[in-house]
Amino acid sequence: MSDRIRIVVLLFPAMLIIVVLFFGGLVVGLMRSFNYMPVIGLTEPNLQAYWSVFTDQEFFLSFLLTFHIAFTSTVISSVLAIGAALLLRRRFVGRALVNFLFQLNLTVPHLVGAIGILYLFSQSGSFARLAAEWGMIAGPADFPELIFDPYAIGIIIQYVWKEIPFIGLIVLANMQSIGEDYESVARSLGATRWQAFRYVLLPLLLPGVLSASVMVFAFTFGAYEIPALLGANFPAALPVLAYRKYTDVDLAARPEAMAMAIVIALLSAVMIVIYLRYSRRRIRD
Amino acid sequence: MTHVSIQSLTKTYPGSSEPSLDNLSLEIASGELAALLGPSGCGKTTTMKMIAGLLEPTSGDVTFDGRSVLRDKPEHRGVVMVFQNYLLFPYMSVAENVGFGLKMRKVNKVEIDNRVNDMLALVKLPGLGKRKPSELSGGQQQRVALARALIVQPKVLLLDEPLSNLDAHLRFEMRDLIRSLQQEMGITTLFVTHDQEEAVVLADKVALILDGRMKQYDSPDVFYKRPVDKATARFFGGQNFLNGNATNGQFKTSFGVLDLPIDCRRGTGTLTFRPENICVTGKTTETNTINAQLVEKIYLGTQTRLKLAVGTEFIHAVVNPAEVENLEQGQRVNIAIPPESLWVLTS
Numbered sequence: 001m002s003d004r005i006r007i008v009v010l011l012f013p014a015m016l017i018i019v020v021l022f023f024g025g026l027v028v029g030l031m032r033s034f035n036y037m038p039v040i041g042l043t044e045p046n047l048q049a050y051w052s053v054f055t056d057q058e059f060f061l062s063f064l065l066t067f068h069i070a071f072t073s074t075v076i077s078s079v080l081a082i083g084a085a086l087l088l089r090r091r092f093v094g095r096a097l098v099n100f101l102f103q104l105n106l107t108v109p110h111l112v113g114a115i116g117i118l119y120l121f122s123q124s125g126s127f128a129r130l131a132a133e134w135g136m137i138a139g140p141a142d143f144p145e146l147i148f149d150p151y152a153i154g155i156i157i158q159y160v161w162k163e164i165p166f167i168g169l170i171v172l173a174n175m176q177s178i179g180e181d182y183e184s185v186a187r188s189l190g191a192t193r194w195q196a197f198r199y200v201l202l203p204l205l206l207p208g209v210l211s212a213s214v215m216v217f218a219f220t221f222g223a224y225e226i227p228a229l230l231g232a233n234f235p236a237a238l239p240v241l242a243y244r245k246y247t248d249v250d251l252a253a254r255p256e257a258m259a260m261a262i263v264i265a266l267l268s269a270v271m272i273v274i275y276l277r278y279s280r281r282r283i284r285d
Numbered sequence: 286m287t288h289v290s291i292q293s294l295t296k297t298y299p300g301s302s303e304p305s306l307d308n309l310s311l312e313i314a315s316g317e318l319a320a321l322l323g324p325s326g327c328g329k330t331t332t333m334k335m336i337a338g339l340l341e342p343t344s345g346d347v348t349f350d351g352r353s354v355l356r357d358k359p360e361h362r363g364v365v366m367v368f369q370n371y372l373l374f375p376y377m378s379v380a381e382n383v384g385f386g387l388k389m390r391k392v393n394k395v396e397i398d399n400r401v402n403d404m405l406a407l408v409k410l411p412g413l414g415k416r417k418p419s420e421l422s423g424g425q426q427q428r429v430a431l432a433r434a435l436i437v438q439p440k441v442l443l444l445d446e447p448l449s450n451l452d453a454h455l456r457f458e459m460r461d462l463i464r465s466l467q468q469e470m471g472i473t474t475l476f477v478t479h480d481q482e483e484a485v486v487l488a489d490k491v492a493l494i495l496d497g498r499m500k501q502y503d504s505p506d507v508f509y510k511r512p513v514d515k516a517t518a519r520f521f522g523g524q525n526f527l528n529g530n531a532t533n534g535q536f537k538t539s540f541g542v543l544d545l546p547i548d549c550r551r552g553t554g555t556l557t558f559r560p561e562n563i564c565v566t567g568k569t570t571e572t573n574t575i576n577a578q579l580v581e582k583i584y585l586g587t588q589t590r591l592k593l594a595v596g597t598e599f600i601h602a603v604v605n606p607a608e609v610e611n612l613e614q615g616q617r618v619n620i621a622i623p624p625e626s627l628w629v630l631t632s
Contacts (some may be wrong), residue, residue, distance in 0.1 A: 182372055191360060204376070
């Protein structure tokens with residue numbers, strides 16, 4: 001058996017799964033989004049589902065909320081992760097322990113984390129009770145609304161908590177491979193500590209930071225479970241809205257759900273491209 | 286022009302019991318080019334980083350024109366360090382790299398552009414400002430690193446192994462460029478190297494550091510003529526070491542007596558002399574003539590190395606190939622060692 005044939009044979013099972021599940025699903029989803037669903041008598045493809053999506057005010061509000069969640073979570077996680085990596089690359093007593101604790105929540109599933117956030121930050125949660133106990137607020141109900149709130153604060157807290165170590169570890173590995181000599185050169189050329197970070201280290205870290213933050217952005221933009229658990233009912237995040245449409249008792253709503261899913265994917269891709277271009281230009285100027 | 290004084294500088298890294306640099310003291314006069322010479326890991330780069338303020342010394346002081354600079358931040362010391370691997374910022378153009386120090390000082394853009402162009406011309410890289418470092422050869426990158434350092438007109442320039450990454454041809458070119466720029470601008474300069482030839486050719490004074498301690502700080506020729514000890518002599522290619530006793534201007538060896546120069550130390554010690562100072566001669570009338578047996582003869586193109594046996598001792602000589610063309614292994618030969626080339630080391 002030639003090498004080429006062997007490679008094809010070895011790759012076949014993996015490729016089969018990717019092609020059938022991913023592209024198969026995509027094709028089916030696209031067909032349904034174009035209102036082609038013979039099982040319920042929709043046999044003439046059209047753009048009606050997309051029209052309904054784009055003219056629906058709820059979709060627009062959901063998009064704004066989802067963008068806010070993804071963008072804010074990504075930016076806060078990235079900034080804090082870079083800060084954490086800057087501290088963790090230093091030598092200090094107990095560094096190994098701090099490093100271990102920093103990575104610990106990578107192993108905790110999102111759902112478990114979300115329940116923790118719910119217990120801690122909701123108006124009936126631990127922080128609300130403690131604040132009331134210490135007389136900071138009259139009663140737990142006076143605690144600020146951080147869960148199921150219109151600004152998605154609980155969702156953002158959950159994402160930030162979970163994504164800081166993810167981005168942080170990538171950035172830390174990046175920092176360690178870059179070393180400190182570039183910053184030393186910059187300092188000896190007259191750069192302050194901040195200038196050495198801003199003009200030298202940050203641009204060198206850029207590829208790692210961007211690829212990690214793009215992954216976080218794409219994930220938080222398309223994730224369903226956290227907004228479903230910690231988010232407000234209206235407006236809901238786009239994946240929650242799409243799922244609601246998909247599970248609507250009226251099968252005729254399904255093309256709209258599919259159109260929404262396709263739009264989420266496209267928007268996500270477009271925003272990643274814009275984010276990458278903008279960040280590169282901002283950091284390198 | 287800045288006079289640099291390093292006083293009892295010591296660095297022990299956390300977790301290490303041995304100092305990486307132990308009690309180094311040296312003076313570098315204004316506008317002088319000094320070399321820190323030593324093998325890898327002997328504390329040369331550590332010394333530079335402490336002078337530049339990039340590393341805090343465990344003890345000791347660094348003064349510029351009599352003023353301690355230890356409390357000054359690196360960006361305020363006026364010291365620029367050029368690293369061995371150049372460390373040009375890869376995402377910046379050559380011009381941006383060269384102008385980096387001026388940008389950090391908030392110099393206006395027009396002036397930066399003018400000074401960058403002048404500096405690129407000075408290091409013989411005119412018109413390459415728009416290129417990225419990755420588009421340059423090693424020699425060109427080295428010039429850019431030098432231009433980036435010189436443009437800020439530092440009080441003190443530190444060069445970490447400036448020629449080690451260059452091939453032989455570029456080394457000569459770069460060596461001349463560094464020397465001429467340093468003399469033209471009069472910047473007090475310290476460079477580190479593990480290559481004694483590089484140190485000798487380039488520096489006004491050389492500090493030899495072995496195992497974290499400075500062995501000798503002198504002008505280059507002194508290391509060949511008057512090394513302080515055996516290790517120093519060996520580092521500079523010394524091969525001849527004979528134990529004996531120096532009295533009344535003579536040194537008693539196991540095979541006879543050799544006349545010494547006037548300024549030689551007395552007492553028990555080790556006599557040393559350079560292999561290249563030995564003359565193969567037919568005569569027996571010259572001072573310090575010894576009859577030896579040729580044990581080994583290695584032709585090296587421009588020179589021939591000889592290993593000669595005298596009693597139980599061996600003497601190594603480097604001579605002109607034409608002088609020993611007819612000598613054969615096992616043959617006896619007269620060699621002369623001029624008294625002025627002898628030097629007695631402490632045992």
